[in-house]
Amino acid sequence: MNMKILNYKYLIITLAAFFAFVHVRAQETEFHPGKLWFDNNQRLxxxxxGGVLYHEGQYYWFxxxxxxxxxxAWVGVTCYSSSDLYNWSDEGVALAVSxxxxxxxxxxxxxxxPKVIYNETTxxxxxxxxxxxxxxxYEAAHVGVAVSDKPTGPYELVKNDRVNPGEWPLNMTEAQRNATDKVEDYEWWTPEWTKAIENGLFVRRDFESGQMSRDMTLFVDDDQKGYHIYSSEDNLTLHIAELTEDYLSYTGKYIRIAPAGHNxxxxxxxxxxxxxxxxxxxxxxxxxxxxxxxxxHVLGEWTLHPNPxxxxxxxxxxxxxxxxxxxxxxxxxxxxxMADRWRPENPIDGRYVWLPVLFEDGMPVLKWFNKWDLSVFDEK
Incomplete structure (x- = not known):
C-alpha cells in the first residue's frame, strides 16, 4: 500500500482518537454555580x-x-435530559407557543x-x-396546564385560568370570609391595608373569579397526592392547593401561607x-x-424561619x-x-445557581461553592 495512504489513514485515526478524547474530557463532572452552562450541542x-422531573432513570429539566x-415567550418551554445532572442533552421544545x-x-x-410531574394512574x-x-x-395571573404522553413532549395546553373560584381557604376563619370591607376602603401599603390583606381582603376580592397564580412550583407527596404552590393575592400571600387524582384540576382544598408576607x-x-x-x-x-x-403537614400550619x-x-x-x-x-x-440569576437586560444570559442543601441541627442550610459535585452528599 502507498506510504502516503498509510500516513493519511494514520492521521485520520489519530485525529478521531484525539477528538473522542477531547469529547470525553469535555464531559462535566462538577457544578459551577453562576458560570456558563452548555448542552450537548455546546449551546447555552x-x-x-425551571424544574426537574426524574423518570425511569433520566432527569428532565424544563x-x-x-x-x-x-x-x-417567543419559543416556549424547553426540555433537556441527563443521567448524571452535570451533562444535559437538548430535547427541543416541550411546549411550543402558538x-x-x-x-x-x-x-x-x-x-x-414551568414544572412537570408524572401521574402514575393516568x-x-x-x-x-x-x-x-x-x-x-401581569393582570391575568393564570395557571396554565398542559399534558403529554412522553416526558419530552410535545405538551398540549388543556386549560388556563385562575385557581379555585368559589372556594375558601381551609385556614380562613368565618369572620374573615364574611368581612364586608373592600379594597377601595384602604390606602395601599399602609399598616391598615397590610392588616386587611392578612385578614383576607384580596381572597374575598378574587373569590368569584378565582385566586391569582404567579410564581409557582409543583410537589408530589409520598401518597402520590399532588400540590400546586403559588404566589397569590398580588404576590402578597402564598397558597398551596391540592390537585385532583389526575393532577389536571383542584379538589377545592387549599391554604394560605404567611398572609401579607410578600413571598x-x-x-x-x-x-x-x-x-x-x-x-x-x-x-x-x-x-x-x-x-x-x-x-x-403540607396543608397544615407553616412556620417562618431565618434566611437559610x-x-x-x-x-x-x-x-x-x-x-x-x-x-x-x-x-x-x-x-x-436550583436558582436563577436574572439578567433582564439580556435574558438569555441569565445564569443558573445550583447548590447542595446541607443540614445543620435538622434545618437546611445553603452555602456558596465555586464548584462542587454530588460526593458532597456522601460526606454527611
Whole structure:
C-alpha cells in the first residue's frame, strides 16, 4: 500500500482518537454555580425558572426559553435530559407557543416557571406554569396546564385560568370570609391595608373569579397526592392547593401561607416527614434574602424561619432566586437548590445557581461553592 495512504489513514485515526478524547474530557463532572452552562450541542442551556422531573432513570429539566431582548415567550418551554445532572442533552421544545392569536399561549405571551410531574394512574406527564396573556401585563395571573404522553413532549395546553373560584381557604376563619370591607376602603401599603390583606381582603376580592397564580412550583407527596404552590393575592400571600387524582384540576382544598408576607419563588421538599419551603421576597428582577418555612403537614400550619443561606452573599441569596429543589435519585437526604440569576437586560444570559442543601441541627442550610459535585452528599 502507498506510504502516503498509510500516513493519511494514520492521521485520520489519530485525529478521531484525539477528538473522542477531547469529547470525553469535555464531559462535566462538577457544578459551577453562576458560570456558563452548555448542552450537548455546546449551546447555552436555555431553561430558566425551571424544574426537574426524574423518570425511569433520566432527569428532565424544563424551563423558560429566553431571547436576548425579551422575557416574553417567543419559543416556549424547553426540555433537556441527563443521567448524571452535570451533562444535559437538548430535547427541543416541550411546549411550543402558538401562532394563533386567539390562543392563550400565543407567541409574545408570558410563560414562566414551568414544572412537570408524572401521574402514575393516568400515565400522563402534566405541566403547570405561570401564564400571563399577551398584551395584558401581569393582570391575568393564570395557571396554565398542559399534558403529554412522553416526558419530552410535545405538551398540549388543556386549560388556563385562575385557581379555585368559589372556594375558601381551609385556614380562613368565618369572620374573615364574611368581612364586608373592600379594597377601595384602604390606602395601599399602609399598616391598615397590610392588616386587611392578612385578614383576607384580596381572597374575598378574587373569590368569584378565582385566586391569582404567579410564581409557582409543583410537589408530589409520598401518597402520590399532588400540590400546586403559588404566589397569590398580588404576590402578597402564598397558597398551596391540592390537585385532583389526575393532577389536571383542584379538589377545592387549599391554604394560605404567611398572609401579607410578600413571598414568591417557592421551592419545596420533604425530609424525615417534615416539609421545607424556600422562598424569596419580591424585588422585581433583583435578588434578595431567601426565607425558609417549615410544616409538619403540607396543608397544615407553616412556620417562618431565618434566611437559610449563610456566609458571603447570603443577604442576596448569592445573587439568585429560588426556582426548584431537586431530590437526587439514589442518595438519601440529598437535595439540590436550583436558582436563577436574572439578567433582564439580556435574558438569555441569565445564569443558573445550583447548590447542595446541607443540614445543620435538622434545618437546611445553603452555602456558596465555586464548584462542587454530588460526593458532597456522601460526606454527611
Amino acid at each position: 442551556i436555555n431553561a430558566h425558572g 424551563g423558560e426559553h429566553k431571547g436576548e431582548r425579551s422575557n416574553a 401562532k394563533d392569536n386567539t390562543s392563550p399561549i400565543v407567541a409574545g405571551s408570558t410563560i414562566e416557571r 400515565g400522563k406527564f402534566v405541566m403547570y406554569f405561570h401564564l400571563e396573556l399577551k398584551g395584558q401585563g 414568591e419563588a417557592p421551592a419545596i421538599f420533604k425530609k424525615d416527614g417534615k416539609y421545607f419551603m424556600i422562598t424569596s421576597g419580591c424585588t422585581g428582577w433583583d435578588p434578595n434574602e431567601a426565607r425558609l418555612l417549615t410544616a409538619d 443561606a449563610v456566609g458571603k452573599g447570603a443577604e442576596l441569596t448569592f445573587h439568585s432566586q429560588s426556582t426548584y429543589i431537586l431530590p437526587v435519585a439514589g442518595k438519601k437526604d440529598a437535595f439540590i437548590f
